[in-house]
């Protein structure tokens with residue numbers, strides 16, 4: 001039952017991806033009456049590499065989701081990086097703050113699991129419910145609910161209005177909810193574009209340990225390296241349970257401008273080169289290509305204002321270093337829920353708005369400096385000459401690459417640790433959060 005009279009819930013969360021389901025789980029666990037609205041019906045497909053770094057694994061563990069292979073996850077040991085004619089294996093760093101392994105799981109399964117987890121915690125999930133816009137109070141200008149449509153065709157569709165004192169936009173990169181109140185994306189923040197497919201291997205791969213590593217390809221060749229042509233972008237192969245691999249390509253730009261690259265064609269061409277290394281052909285594709293944009297570096301702000309909080313992709317929280325968004329979606333849901341719980345407590349009645357402003361403050365404090373470093377990183381690597389120098393001369397240097405691995409995957413001890421951890425933590429602290 002909502003604590004506020006005349007309301008349908010204490011909090012409405014729009015979108016049941018990782019950010020929305022995490023927010024709803026934490027809120028429900030804290031006893032906050034939470035309505036979770038999702039336009040799809042689970043299980044639903046999602047464009048993603050399905051890769052979970054130790055940072056994301058840790059967030060799943062915070063949430064209380066079992067992260068075992070019995071639960072359907074595939075474990076990995078780290079990154080196998082290909083570039084400049086070199087191959088380097090970089091195990092996930094041994095750190096006190098993070099588990100030493102990564103995972104993969106198809107998003108169809110993971111997101112369904114996370115939504116069920118929110119329901120088990122007590123959140124009310126309405127699927128097949130598309131939020132069409134915010135309800136705005138004429139008196140205060142605040143978002144006080146949402147309008148929604150259920151049913152997919154005219155025979156069964158119906159409209160609804162749901163009211164709550166706080167609304168969380170967890171509706172992903174296009175976040176109609178945030179754009180409807182004029183919270184547009186900042187065109188000067190980096191943005192990625194990526195496409196992925198899935199392939200079922202008909203026989204185990206020939207190279208030893210091939211299924212134990214998340215493969216990252218810094219160069220894409222349209223044929224054997226010796227006489228092939230270098231194509232734009234980077235690629236990945238993430239092994240999943242059941243002899244399936246998620247294969248994808250993407251690129252990142254420092255501002256929201258189109259590169260004019262046909263990513264689906266790029267994926268098809270690269271897969272012809274990759275196939276023999278993994279033992280697959282185009283006939284083994286089991287999931288059609290899906291693509292989407294990756295919004296980075298808090299590209300949509302403010303993260304709180306006028307009764308609406310933005311979490312995950314809605315707030316543009318993908319890492320510019322490696323395109324990882326799930327860990328940050330889960331983290332922002334955790335921080336948002338804790339802030340909302342504090343703001344709705346009877347003790348905070350007179351200073352609710354001030355308490356809610358802790359949400360952007362805390363996220364900026366924890367990620368702002370790191371994202372600012374990432375903006376510089378993207379500016380550098382989008383110049384092919386710089387990227388070529390890095391792969392040719394950086395990859396053969398294992399110590400340098402271990403440092404780069406920690407930086408790129410955001411896996412370092414925020415306090416203490418070795419010299420690499422201290423260097424990255426200092427740089428992230430010095431970089432201004434914006």
Ligand SMILES: Cc1cc2nc3c(=O)[nH]c(=O)nc-3n(C[C@H](O)[C@H](O)[C@H](O)COP(=O)(O)OP(=O)(O)OC[C@H]3O[C@@H](n4cnc5c(N)ncnc54)[C@H](O)[C@@H]3O)c2cc1C
Pocket residue numbers: 014015016017018019020037038039040047048049050051052056129130131132170171172173176194195196248290291292293294311312313314318323324325326327329
């Ligand atoms: C090709 C590709 C590969 C990627 N690979 C990785 C990877 O390997 N690892 C990683 O960490 N990140 C990866 N990412 C990024 C990652 O997918 C996102 O950062 C992540 O999904 C963000 O989670 P979210 O909950 O914020 O948004 P989403 O996962 O997009 O969830 C939003 C939810 O809101 C629902 N919704 C949308 N509009 C409405 C509406 N109007 N009403 C109701 N519901 C609505 C949607 O149906 C969806 O369920 C990749 C992205 C792409 C495009």
